[in-house]
Amino acid sequence: MSDMTARCTSCGECVRPCAFLQQHGTPAAIAKRGSNPDNLLTAYGCSLCGLCDVVCPEQLSPSSQFLAMRQQATAQGLVDLKPYKPWLTYERLGGSVLFRRDQIPANCRTVFFPGCSLPGTRPAATKELFRRLQHHDRSIGLVLDCCGKISHDLGLEKQFNTIFNRLQQRLKTYGITRVLTACPGCSKILKKHGQDIEVHSVYELLAEQPTSVPEVTLGTVSVHDPCPARFDLAQHKAVRKLIKLTGYRIEELPSSGTVTRCCGQGGIVEGCVPGTVRKEATLIGGEAAERPLVSSCAGCCETLSSVTPTAHVADLLTGTGSFSDKPAASFRRWFNRLLLRFSRLP
Ligand code: SF4
Ligand code: SF4
Incomplete structure (x- = not known):
């Protein structure tokens, strides 16, 4: 937060399009309030959408500050996770063996990773996208799993690392070097945390x-x-x-x-x-x-x-x-x- 207090000029560019900042003040004003529990918890009103990062003339990243505040709040046990239970249950169950699947053909180096929302809402479209990928290249595989974005966004770092490392380890064991995603959330997580993994949206390949x-x-x-x-x-x-x-x-x-x-x-x-x-x-x-x-x-x-x-x-x-x-x-x-x-x- 010290970087934000030093570098944010409180120009207001990021405040204009954001209801959260309109309510709580500029990123510098929020950072100046320090690490007291009430201030840390305000970060749960930020959608981590990153619009502030794009419009900031100082190339600052307020969204990273708010994610760090969430991580600090959960590490200190300040967050009541009850309201988030439906999302956390969704993540836990969706990443269980009941829903995980690995279909890895011979010589597979690329997998389709459709995430959870597309298979849940559009199973026929998910299958058809995979069929088209296979038509293009028979060595493309499929991995059904959870990327851990819910834990990541809630600031539950340890929980996120456990979920993501499990996925990453599996990909590594199979020798996968490229992942094609259908969900922008998975894409962002894999790009940010996946080591030595090339990530593209499936739509790039289909286009x-x-x-x-x-x-x-x-x-x-x-x-x-x-x-x-x-x-x-x-x-x-x-x-x-x-x-x-x-x-x-x-x-x-x-x-x-x-x-x-x-x-x-x-x-x-x-x-x-x-x-x-x-x-x-x-x-x-x-x-x-x-x-x-x-x-x-x-x-x-x-x-x-x-x-x-x-x-x-x-x-x-x-x-x-x-x-x-x-x-x-x-x-x-x-x-x-x-x-x-x-x-x-x-
Ligand atoms: S990331 Fe948070 S602070 Fe930045 S524009 Fe989105 S909601 Fe506002
Ligand atoms: S746009 Fe950048 S410099 Fe301006 S108030 Fe937001 S974070 Fe501060």
């Missing part, structure tokens, strides 16, 4: 495969770039290319690309500030001005579908979903993941 643009235009959509992927320019480009290949025109949102907004689910803020998801989703829906949205994050799709018709890029690409689909119920997601875990795959 490279030759396909022609359909002659009939199906309509105009806007793209919501998920906040964990705000710096992943290759993913932004690939997702847009794939959307166009499925027959849609794109009209960009004012908040897109590196300055995209969080859909409200980031940092599990909803656990301590109920209503955040609705508020943030409404802001993005307002920018879309009734145009349908397309995103590459299943979590964002669920949130945004409450304010405007929203599809996942995998829905359009594989023809397995549409803008009018309702988010899958919780029990259905577990069932979908189990089905995928035990189903026959190419």
